[in-house]
Amino acid sequence: MFVRWWHMVLVLVVAPLAVILFAWIGFFNVGASTGHWKITEWFLHFAMQSAVRTYALSVEVPDELPRAGVQPAAAHFTTGCAICHGAPGEPRSPVVKRMLPQPPDLTTVVDKWSDEELFRIVKHGVRFTGMPAWPTQARDDEIWAMVAFLRELPSLDPQQYRKLAYGSTGLPSAQHSGFERALADCVRCHETNGAGRSALTPIIDGQSEAYLLESLRAYAEGSRASGFMTQAAANVDTDDLERLARYFAAQSPPALERAPTSHAASRGREIAERGLSARRVPACLGCHGGSAHNPAYPKLWGQRADYIEAQLRLFREGKRSGTAYSHLMLNAAKKLTDEDIRAVATYFAAQASRSTMTTR
Template sequence: MEDDVSRIKDQPIMVRLKHVVIGAIGLPVVILLGAWIGFFNVGASSGHWKVTAWFLQLAMRSAVRTYALAVDAPKVLDRRGLPAAAGHFARGCAVCHGAPGELRSPAVLRMLPQPPDLALTAGDWTDAQLFRIVKHGIRFTGMPAWPARDRDDEVWAMVAFLRELPKLDAKGFRQLAFGAREATGNEAQPSAPDTLTDCTRCHGSDGEGRGGLVPVLAGQKEAYLFASLQSFAKGDRTSGFMALPVTGLARDEMAALARHFAAQPPIPVDRDQIPAEVVQKGQQIAEAGIPERNVPACSGCHIGSDKNPVYPRLDGQHAAYLEQQLKLFRSESRGGTPFWRIMATAAQRLTDEDIRALSAYFSKRTESPQ
């Protein structure tokens, strides 16, 4: 009798467990069946269910917040890359996110999910979270990952620009993205030949280089410029900023661009007040190297008219740009011409102080192009 009572008491529990097991097995089957017969509407003409939209937004924000914990954000964002970042935004981002003074396409406004107006929403995220989004993108949306995964310096430049974006009006955006001379009147695009349009956003039509982190192209060796464009196009040298401009460029167009910038007169651009002892140390390394560390003299490749035409001229280059490139070589994050490993080996034997001194010296040095 007691056994019968016990079985009766246990029966509801057993029934409930049975239902749970059936549900656990059956629910995925029902979902798969619904997907197979096309029950779920994937059309973008209507929005998600409210619960679906809520869940996706929760998952996205939580993931960004969690993964951003591993990002080491600088205390102060470097603003020297703003022109390059603004130029990239104008070329690759504004088409979806809009920009001050530029309306988005009605087709973009029908995207699901709709790309946000970053001038209004960038403030919702921390610097580390913006870095995470820009670098890795967001799945199930049109937000791609950064084209060059090893160029964190470019991603941080984009973060700095996104912090600046809410402060810009239409005129301010055009000036930052295209430069005062290229952004004329009410035009959203600079008045330059088609093959130069993408270049002038960052380098200016005169090749001066807009911002300390953008290289000076004026008076650079034609062979080096041509080889660099080919390297970017092949992916041997990575840069998110350069990925779009070189896409679709024909060989003759690259050659024409190299000729154009090589023909521009060199412009002294670096007027930073640098202590004389720093410049002198850089000169010593450039001319004699560091024998005890097996660092060769820079002059062996970069000074004089008798050097390989694929070795670039460094004279008058932005100090900040040279410093950045040497550090990229040191970490083997920069490729380029077939000789890049020579630079990587030398840079790995340089300290930050050495790199700073060398960059300062060449930024002050002038030499007529050959």
């Protein structure tokens, strides 16, 4: 049979109209009580896996996954992910098991994906499955922390998971209500005294109430990017945000021993006290120390070096905001090198208290 060109044109015109007519009549069953045809289900999974594999080609994997971020990632997982995927010792609800497609038990499937593929899935989600994108696209560091956690997830037993995700209490925040529930959410990462549980978690005990409240509001409004903190803060009402800020501001910072002076710390002190005039980088202590300290500026002495480094890099990349004064840091940080950032972080982490910090 000879096919003429107008036969092809006719097919191209009629086929879309037939599909639209089929959809308009309503014969296509969109009910969730039954699944797709087997061929449709196979095709959708095939398309998803192929898309993830292709888009993951452009993902640059870090030399080492951020193991320091495993704990805060676990805390986020327990409220943002476990409800659908389950967790060790915490099976999924019967309602979730009726979802189509059903969210997989991640302990059985993460090994099927490479690091870059997991990054792609966590960051961008998967359409038509209920798998959302990461709450902010500006925090690749948090997404890599989640990938690091997912790599450890299959090896965790229920006790290990609960300790990692819930902290010393070992209790989900759902067992509380009101302010106590909000505090339980904070404790998972920050501990009851605000000292924090990981190298990438800030020490918030003893910070000013003004700084903590502005930061919490910025997270809740989405003006300060963080997938971890946005979810936690957005679920807290205004009065409880104020109570949380007041609570952690009243905690006493732990007594710290000063670390031995190093070359990096010495260079960090020069930057902190004098700045880098050639690059117009102001002295850190002009805002973060001394008698002119603004309560809306965070206290940096004794803060974890890894956390300071991470925040300075976010400022340098233009991905960090927060209080009404955060724009000042954007200009200063963009002129800092990796060596400068490491030195400043080392110096502040080595300071046991405000009394050890002076300005010249």
